[in-house]
Ligand SMILES: Cc1ncc(COP(=O)(O)O)c(C=O)c1O
């Protein structure tokens with residue numbers, strides 16, 4: 001059965017806009033908390049997936065920490081009420097002002113991606129008379145087999161420190177006077193739907209912990225990043241991702257040491273399914289071989305299809321259930337040939353003024369919107 005949107009309300013709001021099902025977000029967060037209860041696990045929300053203040057408030061309320069990648073994200077998470085004692089900050093190119101902002105707020109941990117960054121954080125912490133808490137981001141060289149633009153954990157990617165250079169980096173971190181090394185950080189990629197890459201990650205972590213144990217180096221935490229994928233094809237069948245399978249993988253395969261905590265940084269799996277981009281049909285036009293549905297939303301509102309050839313389920317939510325169907329390319333109004341949401345989409349016969357839903361758009365939708373073609377940013381609305 002098709003998800004029921006509040007159509008009468010939608011008719012009154014200017015399009016395009018993001019609509020968030022807050023009940024689903026709450027259910028998703030409850031499920032995460034249920035799965036980690038009783039385990040030494042800390043879950044951080046990767047705010048890059050969605051920084052909408054209303055969404056953030058709900059996540060704060062559910063007690064999660066936050067995973068950051070910029071000074072702007074530090075500011076947004078402070079404004080939303082996240083506890084700095086639960087803030088972790090990754091990124092290959094942290095600038096001085098961003099590091100200083102993190103230091104001023106005594107964030108829980110900088111996930112450091114290079115030896116030069118270790119040196120800079122040490123120097124900036126020293127100048128403030130502080131100790132910076134750090135974890136070293138390891139590039140585990142695991143291919144998560146997702147789209148090549150969203151793999152992060154292979155040796156060719158810019159992220160983290162290669163395993164063969166790790167011992168030297170750890171040694172350096174332990175010697176720098178204004179750093180406290182909390183542990184190791186990993187992240188293998190995004191939209192991962194098979195558990196195999198996570199099992200491989202656990203095996204890699206186990207091997208490294210054995211190695212450091214032998215050298216009498218012990219870590220208080222391991223951070224395995226995020227990456228759990230969602231069901232883009234059938235969002236109504238799997239509105240809440242399979243967190244049980246995900247956390248069980250780590251419970252079964254990762255050999256945590258005594259008093260060691262396991263950190264996670266989940267983005268997409270928390271917010272993707274609760275968000276939908278709602279657009280209005282401006283025109284339906286026929287060319288020689290194609291019929292086009294032209295929406296008032298484009299790649300500026302949701303860039304994932306143009307950037308990663310991603311597909312979001314497209315639904316005409318105005319059409320009556322028994323309407324005859326036709327086949328269309330669904331496109332936006334932007335002056336780019338890649339501004340296409342779907343080709344050969346079977347939809348009910350569609351007319352100017354109909355409302356169209358682009359599903360599973362809660363993650364990397366609103367946060368990646370741009371003003372290209374001098375368009376305004378999309379607005380947002382929330383379920384009651
Ligand atoms: C370091 C780090 N942590 C967490 C995430 C969140 O990933 P996801 O949204 O796939 O859970 C990302 C993005 O891929 C990341 O780069």
Ligand SMILES: N[C@@H](CCCC[NH3+])C(=O)O
Nearest residue numbers: 150152190191304363364
């Ligand atoms: N923005 C990407 C994922 C990248 C995640 C950040 N490393 C997406 O929409 O799928």
